[in-house]
Amino acid sequence: MTTVEDDQPTLTALDVDAEALPPADTETATFGMGCFWGPDARFGATVGVVRTRVGYAGGTEPNPSYYSLGDHTEVVQVEYDPETLDYSDLLDVFWANHNPFGGAHKRQYRGVVLVHDDGQRETAEDTKAALEDRTGQSVETAIESLDSFTPAEDYHQKYELRSTPVLGDELEDLYGPALVDSTVAARLNGFVAGHGDADQREALLSDIALSPAALSELERRL
Template identity: 40%
Template sequence: MSLFGAAKSRMVDASDALPGRAEPITVPGRHEVLGTPLDGPYPEGTEIADFAMGCFWGVERLFWKLDGVVTTSVGYAGGHTPNPTYEEVCSGRTGHAEAVRVVFDPERVSYAELLKVFWEEHDPTQGHRQGNDIGTQYRSAIYYHSEAQREAAERTRAAYRPLLAEAGYGDITTEIAPAGPYYFAEDYHQQYLSSSKNPNGYCGLTANGVSCPVGVVSADG
């Protein structure tokens, strides 16, 4: 996905970031696959989880298939530039990660279960890359929306670290930070791998083969 400019492997400072713009990117009203609102309003009782695991196309498809997920979208999170474009994010000069927003019903799927998918379905030890996708926009990150989410993320990271080490992986480099502004990506990126768009499109997502023990590190403690 490094289609525009050279991939960047060093985080840009806020003072050096691109200025961006005030106008948000317009996105479709409905999810291409689930038929639910992309930008709300979301059903009462639902919660939001934001994850970055590399190229966001495959990550979004991974989560929209889960029972209990109400809607998903792809966007840019964790950076400095307001309302960035894809080209700007790929330049490495906005500080954003390619992220997926997951709106879920906690009565049907827990945040801990989403974290299990997050940890197992990519390599969280690679720093500013994911496989052949190199640059700060491909970093691993969890942007939490509550103290409960923060605690669950940190607890699962602590439990998963020795399991990855036993399997020969390096230390976890996943960023865990409070959720800031989330900027929707362009229309053509939303549900990019759906059957009506690009069912055989690029997906660099690769499971790491190490099981994360959710029963031991559930959000309930």
């Protein structure tokens, strides 16, 4: 682990991310699960997830934004290693972490699986049917094709991490615009929200250098 001098972080975290899979070797899933901050953190702490980002999808109106969402929904997009995770593993997290049996009070927060191809659609439909068989209830969550995805504003990306004093500022200074696609940031965003386990945290923190102040704030949140 690179030493930290004068309470300043090194670029060790960027070195860790250099080992992450490039997009050409990953697959992508897109889910609407209510406010996108929580799912972003939950998936970010999942082993096998390489990158996460939040945004707007599932509607028809052009150029959605947070204050002009139109008919779009808040969604999380999850880039993952198919050698480590199956799409069905992500669906298990999805079904368990939103209410599939009731509609949201606003389209903005609805539950929806936005599939990228026919294989994802078949798996999503199969898991939906299995949930209905298991519970005896009708699932209202929609399964639709993803037509477009518009990234949300920067302040929504890795929201839990950005909202953590000292640590969030340090990571923003370290990564700049690359924060949204950082594997390290995705993990830390999940950790500060209470996801992940002790072994995950120990493994990551052994590979990155944080200032004493940032490390103290992280430990306070865990």
